[in-house]
Amino acid sequence: MSFTLHGIGVSSGIAIGRAHLVTHAQLEVPHLEITEADVAQEQARFESAIGRVRGELSQLASHIPHNAPAEFGAFLNVHLMILGDEMIAAAPKAMIAAQLCNAEWALKQQMEALLEQFDRIDDPYLRERKTDVRQVVERVLAALILDTTSAAIASPEDGSILVARDLSPADVILFKQHRFASFITDLGGTTSHTAIVARSLGIPSIVALHHARKLVREDELLIVDGGHGVVIVNPDETTLAEYRLRQDEWDLDRQKLQRLKTTRAATLDGTRIELHANIELPGDVDQVRTAGAAGIGLFRTEFLYLNRRGLPDEDEQFEAYRKVVTEMDGLPVTIRTFDLGADKELHGTERVSANPALGLRAIRLCLAEPQMFQRQLRAILRASAFGKVRLLVPMLSSLHELNQTLQAIAEAKRSLEDDEIAFDPAIPVGGMIEIPAAALSLGIFTRKLDFLSIGTNDLIQYTLAIDRTDDAVAHLYDPLHPAVLQLIAGIIQAGAKAGKPVAVCGEMAGDPTLTRLLLGFGLRQFSMHPANVLSVKRVVLKSDLDEVAQIARRMLRTDEPDKMYALLEKLNAG
Ligand code: PEP
Ligand code: MG
Numbered sequence: 245m246s247f248t249l250h251g252i253g254v255s256s257g258i259a260i261g262r263a264h265l266v267t268h269a270q271l272e273v274p275h276l277e278i279t280e281a282d283v284a285q286e287q288a289r290f291e292s293a294i295g296r297v298r299g300e301l302s303q304l305a306s307h308i309p310h311n312a313p314a315e316f317g318a319f320l321n322v323h324l325m326i327l328g329d330e331m332i333a334a335a336p337k338a339m340i341a342a343q344l345c346n347a348e349w350a351l352k353q354q355m356e357a358l359l360e361q362f363d364r365i366d367d368p369y370l371r372e373r374k375t376d377v378r379q380v381v382e383r384v385l386a387a388l389i390l391d392t393t394s395a396a397i398a399s400p401e402d403g404s405i406l407v408a409r410d411l412s413p414a415d416v417i418l419f420k421q422h423r424f425a426s427f428i429t430d431l432g433g434t435t436s437h438t439a440i441v442a443r444s445l446g447i448p449s450i451v452a453l454h455h456a457r458k459l460v461r462e463d464e465l466l467i468v469d470g471g472h473g474v475v476i477v478n479p480d481e482t483t484l485a486e487y488r489l490r491q492d493e494w495d496l497d498r499q500k501l502q503r504l505k506t507t508r509a510a511t512l513d514g515t516r517i518e519l520h521a522n523i524e525l526p527g528d529v530d531q532v533r534t535a536g537a538a539g540i541g542l543f544r545t546e547f548l549y550l551n552r553r554g555l556p557d558e559d560e561q562f563e564a565y566r567k568v569v570t571e572m573d574g575l576p577v578t579i580r581t582f583d584l585g586a587d588k589e590l591h592g593t594e595r596v597s598a599n600p601a602l603g604l605r606a607i608r609l610c611l612a613e614p615q616m617f618q619r620q621l622r623a624i625l626r627a628s629a630f631g632k633v634r635l636l637v638p639m640l641s642s643l644h645e646l647n648q649t650l651q652a653i654a655e656a657k658r659s660l661e662d663d664e665i666a667f668d669p670a671i672p673v674g675g676m677i678e679i680p681a682a683a684l685s686l687g688i689f690t691r692k693l694d695f696l697s698i699g700t701n702d703l704i705q706y707t708l709a710i711d712r713t714d715d716a717v718a719h720l721y722d723p724l725h726p727a728v729l730q731l732i733a734g735i736i737q738a739g740a741k742a743g744k745p746v747a748v749c750g751e752m753a754g755d756p757t758l759t760r761l762l763l764g765f766g767l768r769q770f771s772m773h774p775a776n777v778l779s780v781k782r783v784v785l786k787s788d789l790d791e792v793a794q795i796a797r798r799m800l801r802t803d804e805p806d807k808m809y810a811l812l813e814k815l816n817a818g
Pocket of ligand 1: 542544583678698699700701702703749750751
């Protein structure tokens with residue numbers, strides 16, 4: 245029987261292949277009674293499984309592929325640490341003896357008790373480690389049950405589609421050695437580790453499918469449409485033929501797009517448009533170069549802080565920034581100061597907010613942690629001696645905050661001068677406009693800053709009052725809401741009037757269906773995920789600025805969704 249599943253597409257493209265299920269060990273744990281005489285043997289079996297998993301993780305840690313995201317090493321170390329913890333490595337042995345049960349059952353009971361404790365932890369960083377604990381235990385369970393390791397990613401056929409409840413970063417490293425066509429998972433969100441890694445692998449992937457692992461059977465034929473977040477299980481011949489065609493078209497299209505890599509990004513009338521890329525980790529620069537982006541418009545530095553216990557010191561940060569700046573070889577690099585808080589929690593903060601998106605986040609957190617902020621500012625300034633660096637501040641909302649930020653930057657410059665360390669004294673400082681209050685009081689920001697960057701993801705979240713991490717309101721996310729369009733157009737116009745460059749670096753910038761609308765509002769700088777640069781460039785090359793500006797103006801006067809969509813269609817025709 246053919247059926248369709250919907251999830252969140254995290255990496256575009258179409259894959260057609262046979263399902264390979266990663267063993268969901270947790271559900272399949274048998275409960276067996278053993279005798280006193282079997283206890284020692286059962287404990288030995290448990291120890292041997294722990295040993296095998298340790299061996300496998302250590303092996304992975306010492307063979308991290310050079311193209312793996314920089315955070316993999318840290319992930320593996322966390323998993324090794326958990327594996328060595330008494331609660332995992334020793335407690336189940338006592339349970340085997342006390343309860344006279346098999347090793348799998350003891351481990352599963354222990355895991356459930358531990359996970360329950362995690363739910364009660366206030367520290368969000370530690371709470372998040374629940375997933376790591378589960379992944380480590382499932383790996384040991386798989387070793388026990390299958391008498392093999394590595395969550396049964398043994399030797400699937402090339403081109404198969406991996407179906408899992410969740411995947412750990414360690415599992416994903418193995419992907420580099422296998423040629424999966426795609427992977428799909430029940431858990432995860434667009435910002436989960438799995439999603440981040442999926443993008444770096446460049447294969448179509450979907451997360452948050454909820455029931456795929458239960459409903460899909462081994463070897464069933466699947467179609468994965470990563471762009472639309474759709475999985476078709478057991479497609480009929482007609483559907484299959486249609487997707488084969490789409491797949492060919494997609495591949496051909498990618499090849500064609502590559503030809504635009506060195507083409508100058510300009511509209512039909514010759515106006516130059518800057519297409520920059522967003523990155524999360526220094527290792528993403530390769531993709532930026534491959535896409536032919538003209539610079540980095542957003543380096544989300546907070547990713548250096550995630551998934552690790554200690555905070556990076558000034559030197560470690562400096563090295564990361566310098567690496568990016570040097571590899572970009574003279575092209576501009578916009579380094580955003582930490583946007584921690586909300587869904588990206590900083591380890592060690594005691595503060596638990598009832599409403600994290602409205603809480604101590606981004607610049608607010610940095611101003612509340614002056615030493616941490618100074619370390620980062622000094623590191624960014626030091627990197628500015630090695631190329632064209634711009635400093636970008638997230639979530640600004642008031643003059644007071646802006647003044648405090650500028651003072652902090654001045655202080656960091658002074659301290660570097662005192663230490664006789666080189667930096668660019670004229671480093672441009674910009675602000676993200678992503679809070680409606682900032683969008684409606686732009687004078688403050690255009691007067692005091694060198695450039696602005698519109699964070700449409702947050703601007704939409706705060707304007708429409710929809711938590712961007714909450715599935716339940718995801719359908720209300722609407723970049724074409726008249727209020728959103730008024731704000732965006734207003735920011736672009738205010739920037740032009742004040743002679744200050746304005747960019748858009750939220751997801752809207754990477755959506756080719758919105759490129760002309762933004763051009764029509766007067767936008768000349770876009771920053772997006774590297775994978776989208778060439779698709780957006782293609783639209784730019786075919787756009788006539790006068791024409792698109794005219795339709796964009798009409799869209800600004802429209803408040804009815806139907807008319808809005810009709811105008812968008814008109815805008816994108818031809
Ligand atoms: C945004 O809010 O649009 C943005 C680019 O920043 P982030 O997605 O990191 O919040
Ligand atoms: Mg933002």
